[in-house]
Amino acid sequence: MRIREIMQSDPSDQAITAQGWVKTKRDSKNVCFLEVSDGSSMKGLQIIIDKSSDISEESLALAATGAAVSCEGILVDSPAKGQKVEMQATALTIVGTVPAEDYPLQKKRHSFEFLREIAHLRPRTNTFGAVARVRNAMSTAIHGFFQERGFLYVHTPIITGSDTEGAGQMFQVTTLDLDNIPKTEEGKTDYSGDFFGKQTHMTVSGQLQVENYCCALGDVYTFGPTFRAENSNTTRHLAEFWMIEPEMAFCELEGNMELAEDFIKYILNYVLEHCSEDMDFFNQWVLKGVKDTLQSVVDTPFKHMTYTDAVAELEKVNDKFDFKVSWGCDLQTEHERYLTEELCQGPVIVTDYPKEIKAFYMKMNEDGKTVRAMDVLVPRLGEIIGGSQREEDFDKLKARIDEMGMDESEYWWYLDLRRFGTVPHSGFGLGFERLIQYVTGLGNIRDVIPFPRTVKTIDF
């Protein structure tokens, strides 16, 4: 039985077994207290070992912080504060010992920086156990949200043959011998002998591919790993991260915004309901008030404004900003946070951005200057979702590709969607780890993924 289950059980005369790792031991003359955790819950099970029992001094001595133990006993009402039930032990087996002086995890708070250096052990700590459980719950909630609404989960490829998906630097994938790179007559790398016969990369987005399934099956979504080779060292960037990208057919920007709002609220509400113990922990130790923030997002209708209106509001208070705002400029984090935190005091969706600062595939408005883009901004983080209605007109999309100097032949299949039964469709993208950061309050994205991959860091 898992410890979470044991701790929710009623006392009984029946002997049960608890297995896990010793979190802490409190020893006194006649009795010893072990707190044992198996990761199924924040708090561990308190195990009482009477010194007059058959349990030997030797095994008790080995039950140090970090040791793996299997403990048999009966569950009784706890006479002390702190837990409902506890285990009165009748037998203690040391499954795996730990050399006490070497074990890096102590009965105290460690810095996140230190724990990153021992990423193989950090899931045993309160914080990282809680992050793992919340991450799991959020994954479940994501699938639950889309499946309840009839969306199909589509697995888009990890390896891609197009070298410009329009979103940052890509990792190259090759089986060529890098110590002896074949060259063409012009002196460039000859990819004809490479595995795929051409230059290939890791995907930076599944959107272009998922649009194809959208234009056949209707409402679809992807949820999978994504790779960016940007040389960026920040608390919000990973080289390998997970992304959620829904796409809806026969759907314009309005339906897209509705889905985004419902999605955020569904996920936050799910975590508040299903991970209350972990959320209490984050609320107390990581970011005070995070629970109230999430609850208020769930309870508040999102506000809406166009980019043009947003810029007009920002220009009124331009002296507040390091970067001055004017129509046509990209909104900086400081601007986004002013809009959501001060002007709207809650989530806001900004729409209809200038075409110059958005991707080629976004649908052009009547004015010929702006596109049907939407960014969902939330307090504390700024942009959490970016999406758009897609350009479904063949000529307009082709013109845009040419205008931006992109290679049309790379997108022949994407353009075909607009030739064969084109349809208005819309979708958005959302970085999973950033959503976890938002939910848990953790400041560094490296602490919400089990094994972070960042520039110059690929340990574990």
Place this chain on the structure above:
RNA sequence: UCCCCUGUAGCUCAGUCGGUAGAGCAGGUGGCUGUUAACCACCCUGUCGGCAGUUCGAGUCUGUCCGGGGGAGCCA
């Protein structure tokens, strides 16, 4: 990639004006009638990130390299 901060015991950190290092926790030993990051006493713990320089003397000042953190850009 740029800017700022930082590196001292296993961990978290203090170290004044340049004079060869200290606290809490962890660990060890003993004690304690039920503890909750248990408590009390005693004991142990150092290539002060590396290299070079200034100086009679460098943890402390200078240069440089390496590691870590934060911010910016870019983005999710």
